[in-house]
Amino acid sequence: MKKTMFWLTAGxxxxxxxxxxxxxxxxxxxGNFVDKFRQLDEVLPTANVYRSAAGEPGEQYWQQxxxxxxxxxxxxDKRRIDAEETIQYHNNSPYTLKYIxxxxxxxxxxxxxxxxxxxxxxxxxxxxxxxxxxxxxISLNQLRRDQFMADNELGFSIDKVADGRGRGLEFVxxxxxxxxxLPTPLKPGQKTELAIDFGFNIVEEDAVGARSxxxxxxxxxxxxxxxxxxxxxxxxxxxxFTDYEAxxxxxxxxxxEFTQEFGNFSVEIDVPADHIVSSTGVLTNERSVLTPTQxxxxxxxxxxxxxxxxxxxxxxxxxxxxxxxxxxxxxxEAENVRDFAWASSRKFIWDAQGYQQGGDVQPLVMxxxxxxxxxxxxxxxxxxxxxxxxxxxxxxxxFDYPYPTSQSVNGPVxxxxxPMITFNxxxxxxxxxxxxxxxxxxxxFLIGVVIHEIGHIYxxxxxxxxxxQWTWMxxxxxxxxxxxxxxxxxxxxxxxxxxxSIVDYMKSTNQVPIMTQSDSVLNLGPNAYTKPAAALNILxxxxxxxxxxxxxxxxxxxxxxxxxxxxxxxxxxxxxASGVDLDWFWRGWFYSTDHVDISLDRVYKLRLDTxxxxxxxxxxxxxxxxxxxxxxxxxxxAEGRKTxxxxxxxIRDYHDENDRFTVTNKxxxxxxxxxxxxxxxxxRVFDRAIAEDKNxxxxxxxxxxxxxxxxxxxxxxxDGTQEDLHIPAEIxxxxxxxxxxxxxxxxxxxxxxxxxxxxxxxxxxxxxxxPRRIMPSRIEAFKWQRTHDHVSRDLMQDAKTxxxxxxxxxxENKEDNQEQ
Ligand SMILES: [Zn+2]
Numbered sequence: 001m002k003k004t005m006f007w008l009t010a011g012x013x014x015x016x017x018x019x020x021x022x023x024x025x026x027x028x029x030x031g032n033f034v035d036k037f038r039q040l041d042e043v044l045p046t047a048n049v050y051r052s053a054a055g056e057p058g059e060q061y062w063q064q065x066x067x068x069x070x071x072x073x074x075x076x077d078k079r080r081i082d083a084e085e086t087i088q089y090h091n092n093s094p095y096t097l098k099y100i101x102x103x104x105x106x107x108x109x110x111x112x113x114x115x116x117x118x119x120x121x122x123x124x125x126x127x128x129x130x131x132x133x134x135x136x137x138i139s140l141n142q143l144r145r146d147q148f149m150a151d152n153e154l155g156f157s158i159d160k161v162a163d164g165r166g167r168g169l170e171f172v173x174x175x176x177x178x179x180x181x182l183p184t185p186l187k188p189g190q191k192t193e194l195a196i197d198f199g200f201n202i203v204e205e206d207a208v209g210a211r212s213x214x215x216x217x218x219x220x221x222x223x224x225x226x227x228x229x230x231x232x233x234x235x236x237x238x239x240x241f242t243d244y245e246a247x248x249x250x251x252x253x254x255x256x257e258f259t260q261e262f263g264n265f266s267v268e269i270d271v272p273a274d275h276i277v278s279s280t281g282v283l284t285n286e287r288s289v290l291t292p293t294q295x296x297x298x299x300x301x302x303x304x305x306x307x308x309x310x311x312x313x314x315x316x317x318x319x320x321x322x323x324x325x326x327x328x329x330x331x332x333e334a335e336n337v338r339d340f341a342w343a344s345s346r347k348f349i350w351d352a353q354g355y356q357q358g359g360d361v362q363p364l365v366m367x368x369x370x371x372x373x374x375x376x377x378x379x380x381x382x383x384x385x386x387x388x389x390x391x392x393x394x395x396x397x398x399f400d401y402p403y404p405t406s407q408s409v410n411g412p413v414x415x416x417x418x419p420m421i422t423f424n425x426x427x428x429x430x431x432x433x434x435x436x437x438x439x440x441x442x443x444x445f446l447i448g449v450v451i452h453e454i455g456h457i458y459x460x461x462x463x464x465x466x467x468x469q470w471t472w473m474x475x476x477x478x479x480x481x482x483x484x485x486x487x488x489x490x491x492x493x494x495x496x497x498x499x500x501s502i503v504d505y506m507k508s509t510n511q512v513p514i515m516t517q518s519d520s521v522l523n524l525g526p527n528a529y530t531k532p533a534a535a536l537n538i539l540x541x542x543x544x545x546x547x548x549x550x551x552x553x554x555x556x557x558x559x560x561x562x563x564x565x566x567x568x569x570x571x572x573x574x575x576x577a578s579g580v581d582l583d584w585f586w587r588g589w590f591y592s593t594d595h596v597d598i599s600l601d602r603v604y605k606l607r608l609d610t611x612x613x614x615x616x617x618x619x620x621x622x623x624x625x626x627x628x629x630x631x632x633x634x635x636x637x638a639e640g641r642k643t644x645x646x647x648x649x650x651i652r653d654y655h656d657e658n659d660r661f662t663v664t665n666k667x668x669x670x671x672x673x674x675x676x677x678x679x680x681x682x683x684r685v686f687d688r689a690i691a692e693d694k695n696x697x698x699x700x701x702x703x704x705x706x707x708x709x710x711x712x713x714x715x716x717x718x719d720g721t722q723e724d725l726h727i728p729a730e731i732x733x734x735x736x737x738x739x740x741x742x743x744x745x746x747x748x749x750x751x752x753x754x755x756x757x758x759x760x761x762x763x764x765x766x767x768x769x770x771p772r773r774i775m776p777s778r779i780e781a782f783k784w785q786r787t788h789d790h791v792s793r794d795l796m797q798d799a800k801t802x803x804x805x806x807x808x809x810x811x812e813n814k815e816d817n818q819e820q
Contacts, residue, residue, distance in 0.1 A: 055572025082199035105233035109154035164193030205412035215412035256518030257467035260338035273326035279342035281334030302354035341418035371410035386450035398557035417456030476532025506595035552577035597705030599767035613667035
């Protein structure tokens with residue numbers, strides 16, 4: 001492969017420039033490539049006194065406050081909670097409220113909820129049975145779920161809604177929401193009290209798939225087994241009332257998570273006396289619920305540099321063998337949190353370590369983990385350690401961890417976050433010899449999920465974005481930071497957070513922009529987690545650089561800590577604090593489904609004409625001589641065939657002796673007169689350019705994916721040296737489809753490469769090299785195997801098969817397991 005070679009003349013340079021201008025005029029007004037650099041202000045909400053044009057809380061910013069007092073009782077046998085709550089609601093808004101909306105998220109499990117009634121069926125046709133386009137399969141998980149939903153009465157029972165003095169209030173339940181009508185309108189600056197008695201049957205998480213619920217362990221030594229209870233979205237919660245949307249009472253459909261008001265909680269949790277409770281907040285009655293030994297260990301853990309068991313694995317194993325009829329009430333206080341969750345079980349091992357954060361905000365944070373024996377060594381080694389690592393990294397990028405506890409609880413939920421407490425799913429595998437092992441992927445899952453969920457305590461538990469509307473605002477930002485923390489833990493573990501991780505998704509066709517309401521997002525993982533995380537990674541490492549990005553990101557986190565940011569506040573802050581126009585970036589990555597594919601399609605190597613005919617015409621002669629000769633000429637020569645002129649030398653004339661590149665004085669005079677007519681400065685420039693005789697390379701780039709991005713160009717010279725050129729995305733501002741770039745160099749170039757380190761999520765690497773490279777890949781030989789369906793099976797032979805006993809089956813299962 002070789003580069004195309006051209007001679008460069010002053011005239012060619014001029015023509016070349018004009019062609020760029022022409023192309024831009026056309027492509028900016030037609031086709032799909034318009035608007036890449038159009039200002040985002042036309043799309044973002046108009047700044048006002050609540051939210052400034054700088055992306056800051058405005059001078060009249062306000063938010064509501066809701067404080068809760070709750071007494072809750074867990075009925076282990078019935079797997080049910082019953083509770084009484086009072087809510088103090090502070091109206092800090094400038095508006096008078098005639099009613100208050102309350103979220104009843106447990107109602108999502110009612111058979112008449114929108115979520116249940118609109119659940120769609122996913123089935124793959126079984127092609128073996130000829131079901132090419134007919135649904136043919138239902139999973140056992142789906143059947144289990146349907147059976148659980150049919151067997152259990154689910155959703156909140158609301159037994160009382162009253163005001164502070166116990167007088168009943170009118171209320172209407174609307175799906176997962178409830179409107180409570182106030183007897184007198186609540187004026188700005190006033191507060192009111194609501195008292196609600198409620199209860200519900202807890203769902204089995206494994207059966208229904210939820211963010212909380214119970215998990216049953218039938219194999220425990222205790223008769224009837226044990227449960228782990230995870231309680232979240234468990235109390236009627238005041239819906240957020242905001243300056244940008246008023247009541248955020250969009251029905252809970254399962255995907256779009258939560259948006260809450262900050263407030264203070266005082267919660268009393270009444271559980272079997274042998275249970276250990278992990279909860280949002282600080283335990284205020286240690287003396288009534290912990291043994292002296294446990295209190296002593298907890299005290300010791302505050303100053304330890306390794307996790308200390310408050311409940312050891314041996315004690316937990318002993319504890320889970322029996323039960324009790326006695327009860328204990330655990331009391332927790334939590335200040336300035338937007339939600340409250342807890343977990344309870346007699347199976348819990350409990351370890352704790354004080355994280356000495358320093359600073360004024362929260363010098364000591366108790367990092368703690370709660371897990372059953374099934375979590376085993378994996379949890380013992382990595383859970384609390386990961387909790388602390390997360391705070392260390394996240395605080396550097398945002399603000400000091402603001403709460404007194406930071407907890408990781410193992411239960412049936414794969415990964416879910418609440419203030420000060422997270423639910424995380426990874427487990428060990430029990431082997432036949434009684435030992436427990438875990439795979440690298442399970443280890444990565446544990447460290448990764450703990451980092452991710454503890455990270456959520458920053459975003460969105462403190463930087464309180466609206467999850468019901470925008471999944472990416474918490475998941476995307478959090479995935480970006482968990483990627484930082486994961487790679488700071490160990491970059492050799494594949495965390496899936498590099499720009500290249502999003503390439504396959506980016507080039508897929510069935511996509512919606514990141515800026516899509518949570519419940520309508522397709523492919524939630526790549527759309528709301530990986531793509532925004534990759535985008536921010538690219539923004540940091542490629543576009544802004546770490547200094548500008550980290551300053552702006554921290555500014556965003558600090559501006560909006562304990563407040564309620566919208567996407568516009570994020571976009572504006574990042575732009576305003578970095579001082580870089582990023583509208584094209586938000587448009588491309590967040591508002592469109594374009595992908596990155598910059599193709600380097602052609603490189604011309606040009607040499608400046610000297611205008612001196614004795615030099616230039618000799619170059620042309622050489623160029624002509626370098627052209628390939630045709631088969632006709634080659635074969636005639638090979639056959640020894642002489643030309644007519646060769647056979648008859650007497651007919652040769654002047655033209656046979658002087659070729660068409662012969663220079664005459666006429667050209668020499670013209671050259672002299674060209675030099676004479678140059679202005680002195682023109683002559684200086686011309687002479688210097690001729691003397692330097694540099695290499696002029698013209699590179700033609702095409703933007704095949706549509707997403708405008710910087711061009712990270714690596715130049716490799718024939719002497720083996722390399723140079724990196726960073727061409728900002730603005731090169732596409734007048735023509736987003738194709739641009740050319742002139743590169744002038746002393747040295748000879750052997751290769752140009754676009755984004756050689758895969759930093760921009762460019763989906764097609766092949767077209768990034770000039771000259772093109774052979775793409776390495778692999779191929780595997782395979783053998784066709786016949787599939788046996790109901791028609792092609794050997795029925796006559798199969799009918800002779802002997803029926804196996806239960807013992808045979810058991811033996812076979814064992815062998816199967818060993819093979820795995
Ligand atoms: Zn998350």
